[in-house]
Amino acid sequence: MSAALLGTERRTPPVVVRPGRSAAAALLDAAAVSTVRRRAALRPALAADRPAPAPDDPRPVIPPAARRRLALLLADRGGTVGSSRRGTAPDLTELLPQWLAAAQAHGYRAPEALLPALLDAARARTDLRPAALALAGPRALWLARFNGDWKFALRGTGARATPGADDPEAVRRRWDEGLFAERVALLTAVRRSAPDAGRDLLAGTWSAEHAEDRLLFLDTLREGLSPDDEAFLEGALSDRSRTVRATAAELLSTLPESAFATRMAARAHACVTLTPGPAPRPARPGSAGPSGPGLTVTPPRACDEGMRRDGVAAKAPSDRGERAWWLGQLVEAAPLHRWSERCGGRAPEDIVALPVADGWRTELHDAWCRAAIRQRDTVWARALLGAPGAAPQDAGVASGGSSRDTAKLLTVLPSDERAAWVAGFIAAHGLADAFRMLGVCAVPWAEPLGRAVVDALDIARDAGSYPWSFSGVMGLAERCLDPAAADRLDMLTAVTDEPEGASPGSGGYWSEAFQRLVGTLRLRATMLAELTDAFGPDADADAPSLSPSPSPVTE
Known part of the structure; x- marks a missing residue:
């Protein structure tokens, strides 16, 4: 570039000049080779069989102005890292995800000339990969097979389309012979269209799967989860893997009428009692006042075999007491709608407003917050968040010693x-x-x-x-x-x-x-x-x- 700008008479270009050729011609030849190599996005190698043509992508290409904008966004490398003073220039690296999402919403495809830069950007930033690969389309996958740096684009895509539940033979063959990523994609797709068929597919090979595979397969049952899955999940509570048992318990807790939910509700309700008269004098700040109805908490004294089978972790973290740890797990897994009956028919906002004796308010409310997130209960989330203008501890914000996640609780609304x-x-x-x-x-x-x-x-x-x-x-x-x-x-x-x-x-x-x-x-x-x-x-x-x-x- 320097030689081209200054002129070959003033600066000798760093290229080989063949006899009979001028330095200027040699420089142009080198620029042409560089351009072809960049457009091909292929590392030089010995000649081989010509690859099959890239598949067609019928989507419209992005408009010209947007095409140039994408090229600028992909070329930007930022310049503010390590500096607290950014100046007035927009941070283009943070705008690229929004641009990709907007382009995808319009149904566009990326122009072929920008596919290498788009793949490079997706390689460097995992958060861009889904949107970048969607915009790049099948031609990017075709291109990725020729460059090892882009092999991430081929993971999980598979060269074969995922068969649907309407082709049971193909489903069974893929389930028996496919790679792990293909089997996960298959199970997810079948569960989406035929939940019972997906569950039966998993049940047929459950005992032969590795523990880490069972965990991920079990997680796909969130798609289309229903009471029909209860029997299978109850069996998974006896799995030899602790993480599999915990996941099965979590899924069962989102089925409010399941036998598991009934067991956990009975245990949780046995720990929390509504006192109709004056509540006991509080032992720590933030607990119940001296008069009126309130809640008295008596956490479990031991984690018995039944609790452990139902997914309760017996060993508490180093910063938590054992009894408080067991209590939180029981309340988190108990169906929220059953607390109204336990508390004299009160609505969630009235239950949350009840004073809690002996400093157990934070533990109890934090567990209710986790239950509202798990069960996606809007009414309880609204009650636990309270009025946004109230004091932070009364507006759903974690205070000292609290483990609640207000941001996750807000996602329920x-x-x-x-x-x-x-x-x-x-x-x-x-x-x-x-x-x-x-x-x-x-x-x-x-x-x-x-x-x-x-x-x-x-x-x-x-x-x-x-x-x-x-x-x-x-x-x-x-x-x-x-x-x-x-x-x-x-x-x-x-x-x-x-x-x-x-x-x-x-x-x-x-x-x-x-x-x-x-x-x-x-x-x-x-x-x-x-x-x-x-x-x-x-x-x-x-x-x-x-x-x-x-x-x-x-x-």
């Missing part, structure tokens, strides 16, 4: 209700405990949630802190805010006066952060417009640039 709850929490408590909650909200964020996040960031700026203290939330905002919010955020890009006691230079740093946020939102809007061919086939020259103009702060 419908997406719009989830976003509204997180918005209310941020408005009341700020961003300190909100990062993981934001990560489970649907993208783009609903307008109230986006407004709450931006308001909280603005408050943090007014407090004089540095923006990289909120870099995680800011990064999520760049990827998850509605692009339509960019114009409303323009006013935040100005450099403001720093309050007394503020961190030195924080005003300029915040200006950069908000400029990057606005620039990224506008770039995302442009990317989406390009995928709809809004720019037309020849509009790339006028399309917005990936790199915004330098800001006065950076200059």
Whole structure:
């Protein structure tokens, strides 16, 4: 490139010049060879039989503007690693997953010239592989067979299509002869269309499977799980592998009318008693008050053989007491809808509000949270989360000694209700405990949630802190805010006066952060417009640039 730019008379090109040829011609020859090699994506080797042609991909190729955008996204290597100050340029590596998802939603395929770069990107980032391979299509799999660096693309795909439940002979042959990945894919596909046939297929070879294989096969029964699977899962409770037993118990606990659920409910209810009169005086802060109905907890004194068979782990972690450990497992596996009868017909929100004696509130509520996540019980999840404006410990947020996962509990709620709850929490408590909650909200964020996040960031700026203290939330905002919010955020890009006691230079740093946020939102809007061919086939020259103009702060 240097020789071409300067001229071969000023710089000798690093190529072999054959007799009778000029240096300029030799340089062009070398460029042509390099271009062919790059397009072929094939390492030089001895000539062999010509491969069969690549399969056809009937999907439409992405529009020209979007094609060039993808090339730029794939070429970007980032430049902010190890630096706390990123400047105003959008992080293109974080936009690539969104671009791939949007292109896939339109039903496009990648252009052939970009397949090598797309495979290289998927090789480097496992999170990109599903979307990248979907966009690349069958031609990428054909190409991957010629380069060992891309063998990841062939894993689990198999050269053969997975037979359906309507072809029992082919199903049985694949189950008996297929590789492990093919058998897992087969079992998943059969369970999706004919759950009973899938279970019977697994039952026929269950005793001959390896323990690690049994575990993964058993996990596929989540697809189409029903009471018809109870007998098979009950048998798996006696498996010689502890992890297989635990998985079978977990699956049975999601069948609320199963015999397993009834056994676990009886054990859990024996540990938790509703006291109609004054509750016992609390032993630790956060437990029951001195009057009114409440709950008294008496954890198991031993982990008997029946409990162990039903998946209760007898050995507690080093940071947990044995009895508390057993109690949590029993309550987690007990059907939540049966607690209403145990607590005098009370609704979940009333049960959660009951005081708990002797400091057992955290253990009991944490176990209920895990049960709500496992059983996908929206009513109980809503009751356990409480009002987002309440104190953190009353708003479903883990406090000291708690093991609850508020983000997972939020996933049980419908997406719009989830976003509204997180918005209310941020408005009341700020961003300190909100990062993981934001990560489970649907993208783009609903307008109230986006407004709450931006308001909280603005408050943090007014407090004089540095923006990289909120870099995680800011990064999520760049990827998850509605692009339509960019114009409303323009006013935040100005450099403001720093309050007394503020961190030195924080005003300029915040200006950069908000400029990057606005620039990224506008770039995302442009990317989406390009995928709809809004720019037309020849509009790339006028399309917005990936790199915004330098800001006065950076200059």
